[in-house]
Amino acid sequence: MARSIFFCLFFFLFISWIPKLTTSYPLSTKSRWIVDEKGQRVKLACVNWPAHLQPAVAEGLSKQPLDSISKKIVSMGFNCVRLTWPLDLMTNDTLAHNVTVKQSFEGLKLFEDVLGIQTHNPKILNLSIFRAFQEVVSNLGQNGVMVILDNHLTTPGWCCSDNDLDAFFGYPNFDPLVWAKGLSKMAFLFRNATNVVGMSLRNEPRGTRDYPDLWFRFMPKGAEAVHAANPKLLVILSGIDYDTNLSFLRDRFFNVSFTEKLVFELHWYSFSDGGGAWAKHNSNDFCAKIIEKVTHNGGFLIERGFPLILSEFGTEESGVDVSGNRYMNCLVAWAAENDLDWAVWALTGDYYLRNGPGLQHKNLIFHPLTGLCVTNNPSDNSPTLRLGPCPKSEPSTFNPKEGNLWINKMCVQAPNVAGQKVKLGVGSMCSKLGQISATKMHLSFKTSNGLLLCLDVDERDNSVVANPCKCLTKDASCDPASQWFKVL
Ligand SMILES: *[C@@H]1O[C@H](CO)[C@@H](O)[C@H](O)[C@H]1NC(C)=O
Ligand SMILES: *[C@@H]1O[C@H](CO)[C@@H](O)[C@H](O)[C@H]1NC(C)=O
Ligand SMILES: *[C@@H]1O[C@H](CO)[C@@H](O)[C@H](O)[C@H]1NC(C)=O
Ligand SMILES: *[C@@H]1O[C@H](CO)[C@@H](O)[C@H](O)[C@H]1NC(C)=O
Ligand SMILES: *[C@@H]1O[C@H](CO)[C@@H](O)[C@H](O)[C@H]1NC(C)=O
Ligand SMILES: *[C@@H]1O[C@H](CO)[C@@H](O)[C@H](O)[C@H]1NC(C)=O
Numbered sequence: 001m002a003r004s005i006f007f008c009l010f011f012f013l014f015i016s017w018i019p020k021l022t023t024s025y026p027l028s029t030k031s032r033w034i035v036d037e038k039g040q041r042v043k044l045a046c047v048n049w050p051a052h053l054q055p056a057v058a059e060g061l062s063k064q065p066l067d068s069i070s071k072k073i074v075s076m077g078f079n080c081v082r083l084t085w086p087l088d089l090m091t092n093d094t095l096a097h098n099v100t101v102k103q104s105f106e107g108l109k110l111f112e113d114v115l116g117i118q119t120h121n122p123k124i125l126n127l128s129i130f131r132a133f134q135e136v137v138s139n140l141g142q143n144g145v146m147v148i149l150d151n152h153l154t155t156p157g158w159c160c161s162d163n164d165l166d167a168f169f170g171y172p173n174f175d176p177l178v179w180a181k182g183l184s185k186m187a188f189l190f191r192n193a194t195n196v197v198g199m200s201l202r203n204e205p206r207g208t209r210d211y212p213d214l215w216f217r218f219m220p221k222g223a224e225a226v227h228a229a230n231p232k233l234l235v236i237l238s239g240i241d242y243d244t245n246l247s248f249l250r251d252r253f254f255n256v257s258f259t260e261k262l263v264f265e266l267h268w269y270s271f272s273d274g275g276g277a278w279a280k281h282n283s284n285d286f287c288a289k290i291i292e293k294v295t296h297n298g299g300f301l302i303e304r305g306f307p308l309i310l311s312e313f314g315t316e317e318s319g320v321d322v323s324g325n326r327y328m329n330c331l332v333a334w335a336a337e338n339d340l341d342w343a344v345w346a347l348t349g350d351y352y353l354r355n356g357p358g359l360q361h362k363n364l365i366f367h368p369l370t371g372l373c374v375t376n377n378p379s380d381n382s383p384t385l386r387l388g389p390c391p392k393s394e395p396s397t398f399n400p401k402e403g404n405l406w407i408n409k410m411c412v413q414a415p416n417v418a419g420q421k422v423k424l425g426v427g428s429m430c431s432k433l434g435q436i437s438a439t440k441m442h443l444s445f446k447t448s449n450g451l452l453l454c455l456d457v458d459e460r461d462n463s464v465v466a467n468p469c470k471c472l473t474k475d476a477s478c479d480p481a482s483q484w485f486k487v488l
Helices: 068-077 093-097 101-107 111-120 130-142 176-189 211-229 283-303 322-337
Strands: 027-030 031-033 045-049 078-088 146-153 196-200 233-239 260-267 308-312 341-344 365-367 371-376 387-388 396-398 406-409 410-413 421-425 435-436 441-448 451-460 463-468
Touching: 031 451, 045 146, 045 308, 068 130, 078 130, 078 365, 093 130, 101 111, 101 130, 130 146, 146 176, 176 196, 176 211, 211 233, 260 283, 283 322, 371 396, 371 406
Parallel strands: 045 078, 045 341, 078 146, 146 196, 196 233, 233 260, 260 308, 308 341
Antiparallel strands: 027 031, 365 371, 371 387, 387 463, 396 406, 406 410, 410 421, 435 441, 441 451, 451 463
16 A cells, blocks of 8 residues: 555564464365464565566665575564555566566666666666566565565556546456456466465555445456465455445455465555544554444454455554554454464565464463563662563463453552552462453552552653553543553
């Protein structure tokens, strides 16, 4: 979707537990999980890498050697790239085979990039557009990175708006038959590339003719075309309304001839919820409401036994976008809770990977704002609560009924005064915490004189403190995220 920053340094920490696993391809599905050949769960932790813009060359090759970019992707913890491509790459042989990378950039008067590619990727400069695309896929493969080939649009260029000529099936620039043929060709050409694990059939169907009937008529044709050409691939389907709406699958069956390959994808940006809307509402109320919407429009597929990839999300990472910041905390909590496969637009993060299908019991109190987890502070004489990396934290458990928060056999003993650190102890001193607000992400307790306080984080040292509960409802002027703790 429309995001102009490539390699925007958007630091976003997911619970980072990264066991080394050798994935054996191809991938398939087992109820809501994506699994490898041995039936082990493979959690896709992808970054979107755009290659669909005017030059029709993967972005960034004029800045860094391809191999460095691939290695950087790996070092940041991604195991997969959602690589975008324009349909013309398969349907216009002149573009694909008779234009070199150099010519493509020169045609757009991007001479500096020609020099940059000559410097950093001289081998690519004289390749045809398609050969250059193959190089990217193959280099990612050499670095152990899985690839989802995402047909992003028809003609190389910016995406996406309602008025695009290729916004939906039947639009002037989106002939469903040409599209299915192009998908088939792409699937076939990469049949030997084991790291190509799936194809995303069409990014963000949208526009005024955006109704489910056409979706149901043509999506199966694309799906069958891909599967026939390359039965190893996961077949990944976008919803309507810019891939924010798959709700029509609630009561209608998607009929294809194959099984164990079908995956759905969903996009969620802060602007999907209305421009600037997060800043205008109370975060607890709004987060709870939007999660209900997202669940209704796509999240429900998990319960129906289909994998769902949150294949585009992300925000301005400099912190100035209040709506984006609030949305992100809500999204991260939801994605972690449901253990989703995901692809960030467009870069950076960390991930956790699971050995076998099944939500594992995690025993974590996750703090979405920081991506850290609640743990104890071992250096203290009288132990206090603080945030730390999730994998290394002592298991913490919270039973909503008894209301006690346990960390490594010690319980939380909340202070009587706002601003003080939260201590850990043993015995009868355990505080009773409640989960309050519409999101239930505030952990609250009453002091001896009846004051309601919430657990909060002192950002100076990441210690957990008790503070007056922030904007529990209605108030849109403040952001409660520092007080959000997701019990996982
Ligand atoms: C390919 O490019 C050459 C010149 O570089 C041109 O003569 C030829 O007609 C082109 N072929 C196609 C199919 O576009
Ligand atoms: C095919 O690609 C070439 C090179 O980019 C372009 O000049 C031509 O207009 C394209 N043809 C069609 C039918 O889009
Ligand atoms: C690319 O091709 C041009 C001729 O079109 C040639 O002068 C140049 O040396 C080639 N560059 C590389 C790196 O092969
Ligand atoms: C794929 O592998 C088959 C058999 O190993 C070979 O015949 C074919 O040429 C390969 N195709 C591509 C596109 O590399
Ligand atoms: C999602 O699409 C359905 C049509 O299948 C439509 O009725 C519904 O209003 C849409 N939901 C939203 C939130 O736009
Ligand atoms: C699915 O499609 C096949 C043929 O394409 C048909 O025989 C079958 O009845 C369909 N199933 C459903 C549930 O629509």
